[in-house]
Amino acid sequence: MKIGFRTIKTAVGVSISVLLGELLQLQNYTAAGILTLLCIQKSRKKSVHAAVSRFFACIIGIFFAAVLFELLGYHPYAFLIVLLLFIPLTVKFKIQEGIASSVVMMMHVFLHKQMDAAFFLNELSLVLIGLGVALLVNWYMPSIDKELVRHMERSEQLLAAILHEISSYLKNGYTLWDGKEVLQLSETIAKGRSLAALNAENQTGGSGKADGYAAYFENKRLQYELVDRMLPMVSRITAKMEQSNRIGDFVEELSVNLRKGTATDRFYHELREIRDYHRSLPLPETREEFENRANLFTMANELERFINTI
16 A cells, blocks of 8 residues: 555644644634645645635635524524525635535534634634645645656657657558557656646746746647657558658658757758759659658658757
8 A cells, every 4th residue: 555645744734733723722623634634735836726715715604604594593404595605606706615614614603503703713713723734734845857857758768769660661661560659658748748737836936947847748749749640641651662761761860869869950951852852853653652752741741840849
């Protein structure tokens, strides 16, 4: 059984909240632990948003319930009307994240059966302890830089492998490739983008490094889409041709470049030379040759867009 870091923070935070509530001799002090439990999120930004939403929802909920229970009486059926009115109110003010927390406070109002200054101070203390401890505990976030770098390296490897297989097919006319790297690349980029977004939410101020991660995986997403568009073009090439060998060699160079991270300036010039050479060739003599050359021409366009993303 694996215990995650967030689980540890939750357990510690709940325990601290309950302990503080008990030391201050608050009524219903275990509710502070419930608030802490509900407020701990995956990132600092989400935790702050959750704390703000729950604070206002709880305060509004306490007064809202006190007024309606005084009007309707402290009866179980009164909860029906209270919640029917209160939930749309939280949605309107965009604090619906705090519905569960505020309902806990409303139940305290129901059990207390009267609203006085001492009771309000008690409930306010519970809210401040529960949300405050959650924010403090959740403020520490372990670095995910290593995981991000691992996904960056993996995406480069997968993209290079895909380009290598494309090159092999163009030069040899066949391949035993099963295409699994395409699915793996899509999953790796999606996970990387998710981690980059989480990393950005954990930054307390502006961070060029966090923005760099997001920009990197967005760029890789564009490269993946370009390669994904090339694959049907490649599969429609049905015969070995001298032109396909040239483009195959070019694609292999791109693959090597992604593995080694070498300079890319020369690729524009090389691709331009290949396209100029293709234009100088005689017109195709058969329909098959025409279709093959058309697919190669379209693929060259996609390669040019791919180079722009390197």
